[in-house]
């Protein structure tokens with residue numbers, strides 16, 4: 001299947017999933033909060049309180065070990081098709097509709113063979129994802145991809161899966177709007193968005209990327225990811241209290257940028273009532289999810305920057321800068337640069 005076919009089929013597959021009862025839609029309302037020049041979106045979705053919570057009971061935990069929804073045979077009402085491995089040409093990825101959708105047309109790209117969600121993105125993962133984003137743009141849809149990697153990243157399924165969300169705003173998710181505004185002197189190097197409260201590592205793709213050959217696209221994407229992963233791991237190593245085990249991080253991929261955000265915790269404990277607020281890549285894209293009015297008020301009261309810092313890490317970019325120029329990201333105004341690493 002071609003990426004353009006996937007993009008074309010998603011809306012009808014979504015309707016088919018809904019009609020069959022295999023795809024569940026959870027209605028929500030969107031609330032905006034502006035902090036530090038970033039217009040965050042908080043989605044209030046009370047219906048999620050009724051969603052099955054596999055992590056909450058030991059019985060569900062043992063079921064999870066035996067049942068993998070991302071391994072074949074797939075539910076035909078959620079399955080869209082396969083995407084190939086670029087080198088071998090065989091079916092390497094399955095495209096599935098998200099069974100529990102808060103946003104319509106949310107789909108997943110899962111590896112056909114089991115791979116762990118704690119493993120880094122491969123060049124092929126990145127290229128196939130990027131091609132889906134290009135196909136979406138050609139179809140005039142604003143789609144971005146994300147990957148929750150590792151136990152502390154907010155992932156709920158252990159089988160490797162990238163996720164694709166369609167949004168209305170042509171400028172992308174909130175984080176992308178401020179990232180786009182940053183003016184870089186040497187755009188081929190990773191940088192940090194200084195105004196954010198947490199460690200973040202970003203790479204801006206060359207503006208010609210979508211018109212390059214697939215081999216060149218793959219090389220650019222892979223190199224960008226590796227350089228950001230190196231920085232994320234370096235950030236993690238600076239934290240003496242980082243939990244043992246594989247590193248966790250969130251990845252956000254748009255047509256213009258790749259973001260990697262190292263994670264220290266899966267949940268933020270809300271100050272007002274101790275509720276555990278899960279945060280995943282979407283939170284770092286600037287799109288948070290809460291399940292009640294109480295949580296909504298708690299998040300607004302506590303502040304999103306503080307919450308994202310608490311489940312992320314502190315920036316150590318000063319230590320990471322080695323003899324390179326440091327520019328300044330001017331909050332709320334015209335950017336004169338991020339900090340180049």
Ligand code: AMP
Nearest residue numbers: 069096097098099100148154155156157
């Ligand atoms: P994450 O929670 O980030 O690991 O993402 C896993 C996604 O897979 C969630 O958005 C779930 O809604 C979705 N999901 C869970 N079970 C299924 C399933 N059987 N088929 C398709 N999507 C699923």
